[in-house]
Amino acid sequence: MSSLIQALSVALDNRQALLAELHQQGTDCYRLFHGSQEGASGLTIDRYGPQLLVQSFHTRLERDDLLALHAHITAHLGVDLLLVYNDRSQGNSRIDREDTVYQADAEALQDLIGHEWGLNYRVRGRHPGQDPLLFLDLRNTRGWVKQHSQGKSVLNLFAYTCGVGLSAAAGGAKEVCNLDFAEGNLAVGKENGALNPELPTMQFIQSDYFPAIRQLAGLPITQRRGHKLPPYVRLEQRQYDLVLLDPPAWAKSAFGTVDLLRDYQSLLKPALLATADNGVLICCNNLAKVSMEDWREQVLRCATKLGRPVRDWQIMTPAADFPSQDQQPPLKTLILQL
Numbered sequence: 001m002s003s004l005i006q007a008l009s010v011a012l013d014n015r016q017a018l019l020a021e022l023h024q025q026g027t028d029c030y031r032l033f034h035g036s037q038e039g040a041s042g043l044t045i046d047r048y049g050p051q052l053l054v055q056s057f058h059t060r061l062e063r064d065d066l067l068a069l070h071a072h073i074t075a076h077l078g079v080d081l082l083l084v085y086n087d088r089s090q091g092n093s094r095i096d097r098e099d100t101v102y103q104a105d106a107e108a109l110q111d112l113i114g115h116e117w118g119l120n121y122r123v124r125g126r127h128p129g130q131d132p133l134l135f136l137d138l139r140n141t142r143g144w145v146k147q148h149s150q151g152k153s154v155l156n157l158f159a160y161t162c163g164v165g166l167s168a169a170a171g172g173a174k175e176v177c178n179l180d181f182a183e184g185n186l187a188v189g190k191e192n193g194a195l196n197p198e199l200p201t202m203q204f205i206q207s208d209y210f211p212a213i214r215q216l217a218g219l220p221i222t223q224r225r226g227h228k229l230p231p232y233v234r235l236e237q238r239q240y241d242l243v244l245l246d247p248p249a250w251a252k253s254a255f256g257t258v259d260l261l262r263d264y265q266s267l268l269k270p271a272l273l274a275t276a277d278n279g280v281l282i283c284c285n286n287l288a289k290v291s292m293e294d295w296r297e298q299v300l301r302c303a304t305k306l307g308r309p310v311r312d313w314q315i316m317t318p319a320a321d322f323p324s325q326d327q328q329p330p331l332k333t334l335i336l337q338l
């Protein structure tokens with residue numbers, strides 16, 4: 001047995017209990033192998049419903065190794081999964097579209113449906129963006145939102161494909177608003193809504209974060225010296241009962257810079273102000289080099305200084321399909337009761 005298959009066997013054994021639980025709760029999207037944490041740096045293997053998505057970020061896999069991984073997983077799960085291999089080890093880590101190692105079947109590259117917490121999600125092995133359409137390490141948070149949304153107004157910031165919004169709608173939210181500046185991501189969010197026709201419809205706002213959240217929070221929209229602001233969507237000041245703030249690690253736009261290392265506060269402050277009294281703000285930081293302790297202190301201090309002290313907080317960790325040897329997973333999530 002090759003060392004890679006050996007590492008995969010251990011990873012699958014470690015997930016035995018989790019997979020049984022996930023299948024029972026209506027989830028067939030999960031990580032089966034988590035890179036260096038399980039013995040192969042830069043290699044991730046995810047199941048997205050009928051599809052097996054293998055991605056290499058550091059070293060391209062040999063074809064025989066790839067096929068052996070696929071065969072091993074198929075036998076272990078007893079499901080014939082459609083294989084897609086994205087080698088992202090070259091250059092800018094965009095998907096290698098030349099498929100020199102393995103050409104996926106047309107069926108594997110079609111629009112497919114995966115499931116999580118009993119909900120349907122659009123899955124696509126290849127699309128113009130870099131990441132799969134559902135971030136699997138946020139599953140526990142989506143589950144929490146589904147359980148705690150009954151009767152609430154919910155604002156999903158940096159919504160991507162609107163998984164958190166969909167979970168809130170499934171949990172009985174009275175209103176769900178998804179906000180993101182990328183039209184393509186919101187389009188998948190709309191598809192996700194359509195794939196769950198029994199749920200109430202969600203709202204979608206295509207806007208840059210900064211002008212949108214500052215208007216909701218009742219703060220002025222500032223202009224950098226010498227830079228005229230582009231037009232932006234007009235919104236009324238208002239608060240939501242449950243707000244999710246899950247920004248990317250870094251992004252720059254005409255309105256401001258998302259920088260989770262140096263300036264989490266400028267994202268957090270308006271989000272706190274847009275959260276109702278007795279409401280909940282769930283905030284995330286996916287930058288590996290920021291520790292939970294430092295970030296949590298920063299978040300709590302910022303809330304106190306703003307006059308919105310946190311009454312209670314809880315850490316939400318990714319599930320066991322994202323093992324972390326040092327117990328410091330890159331994705332950190334805090335659930336703040338205001």
Ligand SMILES: C[S@@+](CC[C@H](N)C(=O)[O-])C[C@H]1O[C@@H](n2cnc3c(N)ncnc32)[C@H](O)[C@@H]1O
Nearest residue numbers: 158159160180181182185208209246247248251
């Ligand atoms: C890390 S993803 C968020 C993941 C998402 N919360 C989820 O549940 O899957 C980052 C998202 O932020 C969006 N984004 C980045 N900068 C933005 C900005 N300045 N304003 C609005 N959206 C932005 C991107 O389009 C992308 O959809």
